[in-house]
Amino acid sequence: MTTPGRFIVLEGIDGCGKTTQLQALHRWLPTSGLMPPDAQLVTTCEPGGTVLGLDLRELLLERHGAARPVPMAELLLYAADRAQHVAKVIRPALDRGDWVICDRFTGSTAAYQGYGRGLNLCWIHDLEIIATGGLQADLTLWLDVPLAESCRRRDDQLNDRIEGEGAEFLDRVEDGFLELAMQRDWVRVNAERPVADVTKACRDIICTALETCGTQQQSGAITRCPSSGSSTGP
Numbered sequence: 038m039t040t041p042g043r044f045i046v047l048e049g050i051d052g053c054g055k056t057t058q059l060q061a062l063h064r065w066l067p068t069s070g071l072m073p074p075d076a077q078l079v080t081t082c083e084p085g086g087t088v089l090g091l092d093l094r095e096l097l098l099e100r101h102g103a104a105r106p107v108p109m110a111e112l113l114l115y116a117a118d119r120a121q122h123v124a125k126v127i128r129p130a131l132d133r134g135d136w137v138i139c140d141r142f143t144g145s146t147a148a149y150q151g152y153g154r155g156l157n158l159c160w161i162h163d164l165e166i167i168a169t170g171g172l173q174a175d176l177t178l179w180l181d182v183p184l185a186e187s188c189r190r191r192d193d194q195l196n197d198r199i200e201g202e203g204a205e206f207l208d209r210v211e212d213g214f215l216e217l218a219m220q221r222d223w224v225r226v227n228a229e230r231p232v233a234d235v236t237k238a239c240r241d242i243i244c245t246a247l248e249t250c251g252t253q254q255q256s257g258a259i260t261r262c263p264s265s266g267s268s269t270g271p
């Protein structure tokens with residue numbers, strides 16, 4: 038399914054540096070000369086890229102004890118977040134010819150709920166198509182850091198419910214990302230390096246993959262991701 042805009046996704050385990058790289062790409066892309074002059078850049082994230090999604094994010098990440106979703110409910114809540122996000126933010130932006138960078142997308146569901154929780158990967162795939170209407174990223178960058186390094190980086194932060202699932206769960210998620218990167222033709226970025234080097238690698242990959250799209254004029258930027266600054270859902 039083609040759209041006039043371009044859709045870039047960042048994937049990886051918690052602490053891999055996606056949010057930092059999203060911010061760097063948000064500053065760089067509109068001045069990169071890659072985007073058509075009248076295109077805006079939308080940066081967004083899952084879960085939580087819409088008003089409804091912010092509530093779903095809280096249900097997913099902050100509910101403990103009796104309020105904790107069972108794995109299947111968790112999967113369906115991520116799918117609901119994605120359906121709303123694609124319909125309200127991503128698809129309209131791409132249809133306008135804007136560019137979208139998203140912090141996590143369908144790959145995270147396969148990695149965390151599929152490989153991590155052990156839910157049926159075929160069901161997850163079907164649900165992916167239902168929630169996205171078949172929309173796929175033009176380019177997925179997988180920021181690869183070893184789990185030990187990601188844990189070290191998150192050492193002084195409070196874990197959300199998924200991050201707090203423990204080492205064995207996160208091990209399976211890490212293996213899942215490796216497997217998915219091969220299956221889905223993601224581009225691996227070695228993210229165990231200084232931030233500036235990772236940013237340069239991401240830029241180079243984006244230039245190579247998407248350079249046929251633009252001109253040298255500047256384009257605008259819109260932020261819709263709570264973790265990267267001002268947040269305005271539809």
Ligand code: TMP
Binds near residue numbers: 115
């Ligand atoms: P974030 O910390 O990158 O914003 O992501 C929130 C958490 O949600 C993170 O631990 C990964 C998890 N997650 C899933 O388990 N499945 C999904 O489909 C998505 C998008 C995120």
